[in-house]
Amino acid sequence: MVVYSPHKVILFGEHAVVYGYPALSATVDLFAKIYLIPSRSGLQYTPFVQRTLSFLGLNNVYVKVETNVPSGSGLGTSSMIISGILLNEKDYQKEALANEAFRIEYETQGLGSPIDTTTISAGGFVLTNGKVGVPLWKIERNGISWNFSTIPTRNLEMVIVYSGSKGSTREQVAKVKKFYERGSFAKDIMKRIGNITEEGVRAVMKSDVAKIGELMIENHSELKIFGISTDPIEKIVSIGREYGYGSKLTGAGGGGAVIIIPRDKEKLMKKLKELNVIVFDTSTTGAGIFKRSE
Numbered sequence: 001m002v003v004y005s006p007h008k009v010i011l012f013g014e015h016a017v018v019y020g021y022p023a024l025s026a027t028v029d030l031f032a033k034i035y036l037i038p039s040r041s042g043l044q045y046t047p048f049v050q051r052t053l054s055f056l057g058l059n060n061v062y063v064k065v066e067t068n069v070p071s072g073s074g075l076g077t078s079s080m081i082i083s084g085i086l087l088n089e090k091d092y093q094k095e096a097l098a099n100e101a102f103r104i105e106y107e108t109q110g111l112g113s114p115i116d117t118t119t120i121s122a123g124g125f126v127l128t129n130g131k132v133g134v135p136l137w138k139i140e141r142n143g144i145s146w147n148f149s150t151i152p153t154r155n156l157e158m159v160i161v162y163s164g165s166k167g168s169t170r171e172q173v174a175k176v177k178k179f180y181e182r183g184s185f186a187k188d189i190m191k192r193i194g195n196i197t198e199e200g201v202r203a204v205m206k207s208d209v210a211k212i213g214e215l216m217i218e219n220h221s222e223l224k225i226f227g228i229s230t231d232p233i234e235k236i237v238s239i240g241r242e243y244g245y246g247s248k249l250t251g252a253g254g255g256g257a258v259i260i261i262p263r264d265k266e267k268l269m270k271k272l273k274e275l276n277v278i279v280f281d282t283s284t285t286g287a288g289i290f291k292r293s294e
């Protein structure tokens with residue numbers, strides 16, 4: 001058995017989504033293959049893998065993950081792996097899988113939103129706490145609820161660039177939380193991000209790449225105020241602005257990846273090559289996680 005688990009990007013609204021504001025995410029055409037292979041000795045894994053295996057009562061198993069995408073890139077690796085292990089072992093309806101994977105991720109990290117696990121499970125464009133789309137399901141935790149819907153629209157061409165260093169979701173979410181608890185300043189930023197997301201959803205529904213790009217630039221500027229961008233991210237984002245319709249960091253930040261909506265693809269790729277970074281020339285996909293026997 002092999003599970004194909006898609007990476008995801010957040011187009012708009014990361015961090016704000018933790019506080020219940022809307023966000024738009026999507027699976028991309030980059031899949032990790034996840035295998036569970038019987039092994040003689042109990043291997044040691046990172047806490048979220050360990051917790052998933054304990055939940056399933058699995059001891060002597062080797063979790064093999066095949067992907068070209070570095071972990072800590074803000075592309076949903078931990079959620080993908082948790083979901084991939086669960087689906088290898090059991091049959092799940094999409095909603096049940098999203099819930100179970102989120103519970104395990106939340107219990108390990110102690111914070112965060114169910115946006116990653118839901119996107120990976122549902123596939124396609126997923127809107128969190130928005131007013132449009134086809135309703136999916138709702139997840140609640142600690143008084144915050146997230147309502148999900150799917151946005152049926154055309155896939156979007158996207159260049160994803162790894163900034164060269166890992167970002168820790170836990171650290172970055174905690175950093176933003178400090179700002180958030182300090183006063184209205186961070187809440188105003190979150191509100192603005194929420195508005196950008198709502199406008200972004202309308203642009204995505206119309207496949208208006210110029211508008212999507214413009215709003216990504218605005219969203220990035222707001223995120224930057226929290227100090228979660230880095231010099232390499234800024235370098236990539238500025239190339240993305242010059243040769244794409246727009247670009248921004250995606251996910252928690254502090255490292256990780258940048259997404260670019262390409263305009264002049266040839267020049268964009270040439271410029272990125274000069275930076276010597278890992279680049280994925282891809283697009284969003286309608287597919288979510290699935291399994292197949294090999």
Ligand code: PMV
Nearest residue numbers: 014015074076112113251252
């Ligand atoms: O970096 P990732 O893929 O774990 O995404 C984090 C998105 C945040 O909004 C920053 C946190 C969350 O759990 O929603």
